[in-house]
Every structure is written in structure tokens, then in C-alpha cells.
Amino acid sequence: MKALVYHGPGQKAWEDVPDATVVEPTDVVVRVDTTTICGTDLHILHGDVAAVTDGRILGHEAVGTVTAVGDAVKGFGVGDRVLVPAITKCGRCEYCQRGMPSHCQTVGGIGWIFGHLIDGTQAELVRVPYADTSLYAVPENVTNEQAIFLADSLPTGYEVGVLAGAVRPGDTVAVVGAGAVGLAAILTTGLWGAARVIAIDSNKFRLEKALEFGATDVFEAGQSAASDVRALTDGLGVDVAIEAVGYPETLLTAASLVRPGGTIANIGVHGVPVELPMQDMWIQNVKLTMGLVDTVSIPTLLKMVASGRIPAEKMGTHSFTFDQMDEAYGVFGNAAANAALKVIITPA
Numbered sequence: 001m002k003a004l005v006y007h008g009p010g011q012k013a014w015e016d017v018p019d020a021t022v023v024e025p026t027d028v029v030v031r032v033d034t035t036t037i038c039g040t041d042l043h044i045l046h047g048d049v050a051a052v053t054d055g056r057i058l059g060h061e062a063v064g065t066v067t068a069v070g071d072a073v074k075g076f077g078v079g080d081r082v083l084v085p086a087i088t089k090c091g092r093c094e095y096c097q098r099g100m101p102s103h104c105q106t107v108g109g110i111g112w113i114f115g116h117l118i119d120g121t122q123a124e125l126v127r128v129p130y131a132d133t134s135l136y137a138v139p140e141n142v143t144n145e146q147a148i149f150l151a152d153s154l155p156t157g158y159e160v161g162v163l164a165g166a167v168r169p170g171d172t173v174a175v176v177g178a179g180a181v182g183l184a185a186i187l188t189t190g191l192w193g194a195a196r197v198i199a200i201d202s203n204k205f206r207l208e209k210a211l212e213f214g215a216t217d218v219f220e221a222g223q224s225a226a227s228d229v230r231a232l233t234d235g236l237g238v239d240v241a242i243e244a245v246g247y248p249e250t251l252l253t254a255a256s257l258v259r260p261g262g263t264i265a266n267i268g269v270h271g272v273p274v275e276l277p278m279q280d281m282w283i284q285n286v287k288l289t290m291g292l293v294d295t296v297s298i299p300t301l302l303k304m305v306a307s308g309r310i311p312a313e314k315m316g317t318h319s320f321t322f323d324q325m326d327e328a329y330g331v332f333g334n335a336a337a338n339a340a341l342k343v344i345i346t347p348a
């Protein structure tokens, strides 16, 4: 089979590798019909993720068809159309039982293993461990181009942003960073009845997208963003401020927008320490949440996509085939210049 193989910082190749096979009785093999690229894949290529070593197949998002099934697998058979999510889970360990498979102890202490600790989904075939507890059947009326965004971006914006931020009916929500994840949060705040959703981004194209995804107001990032938001909220600030970039300054922006009693929901992956103004924050009774996505909201999101409540297909802006993997990375890696959000990659 062919797959996108990591060969150290800045080096990757779409090349021949041995076919993925069933190794454990709880495995299945999935033929990848649709995959995509995540910002995390770019971090890996920059050499930021030490656990990813030379020879690893990249990717942690796929929709595909089961082609082989281990003896212990009960819930899936050859030919089933399935969603392969970013998180793999045993379903039985302490963290899985607590609904936190992001820390599944059985698969290695962290649920994100594809394209990280084991070979990933940017390939013609992928081996999926703990298939019964990890895979999701895709409903007939949900397309591959919709389901693919439920593997990572949509559950991340929803779980780590909207649910962790505890958005309630009538709330005013600010989302700092309108990339795929921030837009996923914007797309799903409405499900909890947010009255006003304010998007803040440094990129005008992303702000246009934010309006398409359901934002009621948009502001360009900068000095005046906090005062703009205060002016819009009777000087109070927002109930929930979602951070979806991952820089110290964007978390500080989110913190500056929240009103007393509100919640700052940090989604961004941070690479350096952030100094928070605790001397001002303590008296505000604010909460700060953070975490790795569990992808446990996928069944809910699949139903919302199937019923037409969540237009997940809006996330895909560009399509490529497997042999255009380099072009796909080129466009996604320069998303702002290419007016790109997420790319869709298919066999042909």
C-alpha cells in the first residue's frame, strides 16, 4: 500500500509500505476513503512532537470501509462504512470508564495514538486497535465529506470549547481564533442557545467564514478587540470566552473578555508558559478549563449532522487525491494565503 511517511523534521513522502494487517484480535483494517490534515500534523513536521519518529505514517482522521476484522471484534464487519476518530479507546480502563478516553491507559496513557504512537490514517489502509470501542458506524445519510470533520475538529470545538465552557441559553460567547476548531465551536454554540457569538481573528477570510458558521459579530484581533466586545455587551464582557489559537496573547485576550462568574475555555495547544493576571482574575470568580478532546460527543454530532442541524461539510474548502498529498499539505500549510480551512483527501 501507499502511505504518507514521516522521515524527520520537514521530511515526508507518499511511498510504498507494507499493507496494514490485523495484529491483535481486537483490530480491524480500514480502507481509507477520505482523510484530512490537522494543524497537529504540521507541528509534527516542524519536529515539535518528539514521540513521532522516522518511519511513522501520519494522520489521525479518516472515514473508510472495513476490509479485515480480528477474531474478537463483534460490532463491525467487512464492508462497513466507519469513522476513525482521533482518539482510540479500550472502553474499560479507569479513564475510559470516566468518559475521558483522551487518557486511555490501555492504548498508552494518551488516546491520540494514530500518526503519533502507531501508524496513522494518511494511507490507503490503516490498522485500527480496539475497533469495537473506538470506531463509529456512519449513518447512511451522512457523507464522507461531512463525517471526516467529526474525527477531530468538530468534537474539539464542541467538547473543549462549548461543553467545557458550559454555554447556556441566552449566553454571549466570544471565540478567539476562527480556524477549523474555533469555527467548530461557533457552529455548535447555537445548539446550547447562545444569544450572541462573537468571533475574533487576525485573518479577514476567517472572520467572513465565522459569519457563515453562525457568528453574530466579528472583530479583528488587536488592541481594540476587548473594548469592542465590552461595548457590545453593556460593558460586562462575555459569559464564555473560548480560546482556539494556542498563544499566550490569545489566552490573555480570552481572559480579558470574560465577565465575573464566566468561563474561559482554552482549546489551544500551548507550547510555552502563559503568565495570567491572577491578581485581577481571582476576584472575578471566573473558571478556566482546558484539555485534550475525548471525541465522546461523536454520536451526538453524527445525529446532528444526519438531521441537517450541523452543516459539517462547510469545513472542507479544498479537495485532493492521495497522489496530490504534497499539494494538500502545501495548501493547508499556507491556509491563510489559500483561503483554506480543512482539506479533503480521497484515493482518486
Ligand SMILES: NC(=O)c1ccc[n+]([C@@H]2O[C@H](COP(=O)([O-])OP(=O)(O)OC[C@H]3O[C@@H](n4cnc5c(N)ncnc54)[C@H](O)[C@@H]3O)[C@@H](O)[C@H]2O)c1
Pocket: 038, 039, 040, 152, 156, 160, 176, 177, 178, 179, 180, 181, 182, 200, 201, 202, 203, 206, 221, 244, 245, 246, 247, 249, 250, 267, 268, 269, 270, 291, 292, 293, 335
Ligand atoms: N485541545 C485539543 O484537544 C485540541 C485538538 C485539536 C486542536 N487543538 C488546538 O486548537 C487550536 C486551533 O486549531 P485549528 O486547527 O483551528 O488551527 P488554525 O491554525 O486553523 O486556526 C487558528 C486561527 O487563529 C487565528 N489567529 C492567529 N493568531 C491570532 C491572534 N493573535 N489573534 C486572533 N486570532 C489569531 C488564525 O488566523 C486562525 O484562523 C490549535 O492550537 C490546535 O493545536 C486542540
Ligand SMILES: [Zn+2]
Pocket: 038, 039, 040, 060, 086, 152
Ligand atoms: Zn488533530
Ligand SMILES: [Zn+2]
Pocket: 089, 090, 091, 092, 093, 094, 095, 096, 097, 101, 103, 104, 105, 106, 107
Ligand atoms: Zn481505556
